[in-house]
Amino acid sequence: MAYKKIVVAVDVNDASSTLMAQSIELAVKEGAELAVFHCLRQSTVAELEDRIGTFTEMDQASSHRRRIERKDAQVTHAEAWLQGLCILAKGKGIKTRTHVAVGNPGEDIVEYAGDWGADLIVLGRTNRGTLADLLLGSASNHVVHHAQCSVLLVHTQQTSG
Template sequence: MYNHILVPVDASPEAENAVGHAVHLADEIGADIHALYVAGDRSTDDSADRMGSKRGDRALDGATERADEHGVPTQTAVAEGDPAETIVDYAGEINADLIVMGTHGRDGVNRLFNGSVAERVGRRVSIPVMSIRLDDAGQSVNSPLEAQRIAREKLERAGHDDAVIESPSQQRTSWVVRASDDCGEYNVHINSVSGRAKVVHVG
C-alpha cells in the first residue's frame, strides 16, 4: 500500500498528533517514516535561529521516539525554505507515497504548518496527502458494519455520495475500507480505538 510515509513536524501538538497517526499506520503496513522539519528561510537574528534549531531537534527527537516504541524505521531531516515547496521537493527526493500533515487552521502566527500549507502541498503532489486535525474525535469501532457506516459518512462528507464500498479489512489497530466512484479509488482508514477516520485518494 505505502512504503515511505513523510511527516512534516514542528513540535506542536497538532504535528505530534499527525506523527502518532503516521506511526500507527506504518506499523500496520510495514512502512517507514520520514520526519521533516522545515526551518524556514534563515534569519539574521541569531537568537531566532537558535530557537528554531531547538524546536526542530525537539520535533524530530519526538517523532523518532514515537516510531521506536513501535519498531518503525525512521529517518529525519532538516531543510530551509518555503514550507510547502520544501515538503513537496523532499517528498520527491525520498519517493514518498503518502504525506501525513498535522493542520492548525489559519490562525496560528508562530506555527509553521497551517491549513493553507497542507492545501498547497496537496495541489502540487501526485501522492495522497492525509491532513490530521487535533480535534478529530470519535469512538471505538468493533465491527465491520460499524466501520462501513463510518466510512460511508466520511465519504459522503467528502462529496463521494455514490462511492461503492467494499468489505472492511481489519488491521491490528485500525480498519481499512476500500471504496471507489467515478472520480477515483479511496482508502478510508479508521482507528479502531478512537473511531477517527481519514479518506485517502489512492487512484
C-alpha cells in the same frame, strides 16, 4: 493501496503528538518506513536585524557569521526535537529518519517527499481561517496541489506559542 514510505511533516504550532500517533499507527499497519520532516522558515533580514543588532553596529562579515550560527543552532534544536518524536515509532519497530529543511514549508515538503520516493505525506491542517491562508499561504494547500503522492490531512488545533 500499500504505503511503504510515509513523510510526516510536523510544525511546532501543530499538535505533533496527534500527527505522530496517526502516522505511527499507519506505518505499523502498512509496514512502512517513516520520515519525520520539519521546515524552518527562512528569516527576513529585518527579523534578523532585530535579533542580532543593526548592520551599523557590526561589520557585514560578523553579521553574516551570526546569522549562520543562529540558523545552525535552530537546525540542531529541530533535529533533536524530531529525534524525540521518533522514539515511540522506533519502539514499535518502525524504521525512521528525520529531515530538517530551511525555506518554504509547502515547497520543501513536496520536494523532500518526491526526492525520497514517498507514497504518502501526513500533515496537520489547522483551522487558522480562509483569510489567514490567503494572506499567509498554506503549506497544506500547497502540498495537496503539488505532491506527486497521496496526502493525508489531520485536523489539529493550533496552539499558541
